[in-house]
Amino acid sequence: MARTAQYDYLIVGSGLSGAVFACEAHRSGKRCLILERRGQIGGNVRDEEVDGILVHRYGPHIFHTSDPEVWAYVGRLAEMNHFINCPVANYRGEIYNLPFNMNTFSRLWGSITPAEAKSRLESERTPLDGPAKNLEQQAVSLVGREIFEKLIRGYTEKQWGRPCGELPAFIIRRIPVRYTYDNNYFNDRFQGIPCGGYTRMIERMLEGCEIRCGVDYLAAREHYRSLADQVVYTGMIDEYFGFSLGRLAYRSLRFEDERYEEANRQGVAVMNYTDLETPYTRTIEHKHFQFGQQPHTIVTREYPVEWKPGLEPYYPVNDEKNQRLYEKYAALAGREKGVLFCGRLAEYRYYDMDRAVKSALALAQRELS
Incomplete structure (x- = not known):
């Protein structure tokens, strides 16, 4: 049988x-x-x-x-x-809203209307003669050098562990840009x-x-x-x-938790660090996910690392x-x-x-x- x-x-x-x-x-x-x-x-x-x-x-x-x-x-x-989800970017102590929207453009350039922001963004862009050869060329052609240097380069190079000039362009085929004062990171319903x-x-x-x-x-x-x-x-x-x-x-991640004896450490659940000097890519203040009212808080620093056997593969x-x-x-x-x-x-x-x-x-x- x-x-x-x-x-x-x-x-x-x-x-x-x-x-x-x-x-x-x-x-x-x-x-x-x-x-x-x-x-x-x-x-x-x-x-x-x-x-x-x-x-x-x-x-x-x-x-x-x-x-x-x-x-x-x-x-x-x-x-x-x-x-x-309304994360913010921290570039050497300057705070910018993500994704790129009217709050971002107002902070960067003083733009107030969508027309002003569109005009400035167009003047910042560097058009391509052909297909982008790498991520840096792609990003600069879409949003210009200033946004790339402040809000893209550092985070991306830390995330992938290599210079943007060596990363493939397809990683950012498009960059979301909104001409509204809307800080919701996702467009989903x-x-x-x-x-x-x-x-x-x-x-x-x-x-x-x-x-x-x-x-x-x-x-x-x-x-x-x-x-x-x-x-x-x-x-x-x-x-x-x-x-x-x-x-x-694969790319992997390393996390460090720290408890703070204060009710609100960073005022947002996720803060991205877009400069190259800060060794981690973002900090996560978990209590905001559940609207917590505890008198203390826990913040996690997230460090990208190259994957090797023994580590968890993430990306x-x-x-x-x-x-x-x-x-x-x-x-x-x-x-x-x-x-x-x-x-x-x-x-x-x-x-x-x-x-x-x-x-x-x-x-x-x-x-x-």
Whole structure:
């Protein structure tokens, strides 16, 4: 008699993509086992309460989407608050609103009307004779030298770890510019953060599933693969194949938390540091995400670093070289029987959270229907 697998699905990773698939599979009556390499669930959206404040452990996560179905989906999992992301840029102590809007132009040039701002921006731009050769040329052609030097160069070079003149132009194909006094960073119709935090939302999504944390699927692949009919893999695709074709490039992050005995340290949830001298790219004051009234506050400094084994991969480096390598791995993945590859690391692409949810839902629908 043929052996019956203990689980229908083994999901590798408990971040947003894995949790969405697990949630849908369990609702369809499937037996699911979740394996999480870290010591806790939630992936990069995990938050934890520290001194009464929900801290976003792996950088700020603001859910935003224009898709009513995706918004309704997360709304069934968690009550969403009305947080609106209005970050500011700090350039050597000068504060500018983001994205570039009339408040930015007023601060830079004293522009009051949209017509004045448009005229000044046009005079600042450096038109290109042909395609931009690098990110610096692209940015200067779109918004001019002054904005590039104050609000783009430093942040971008810290983020990617190389000069803008060496970065591909496609990283900023366009730069959002608004001729209104609107500081909302996103244009999406819906925006907010789960009132109880993302970890609580993930816990609800994984209800009814077996969860094992501190487990490396790849270290005992044959054993764990034997437990389920199908595997949903959300980790690094190149690592899954033992880096056999070479390593894909990623950027990683390092975080430093500090508690301050004051109710409001920086007056905004996210402050970007756009000069080159400041070693971190941004600071996050977490209490503002939940409109906290605590007498103290916690601020996190975010430092970009080059990824190497042992660090968490955050951002794929989607230049032509890495994209060609990923396509070779994707071809291997397409021939891998009984394994579904899902999420930003398995698909080697940057996903906003709504896109991650939508992609995982689409995979679940195809698989479970």
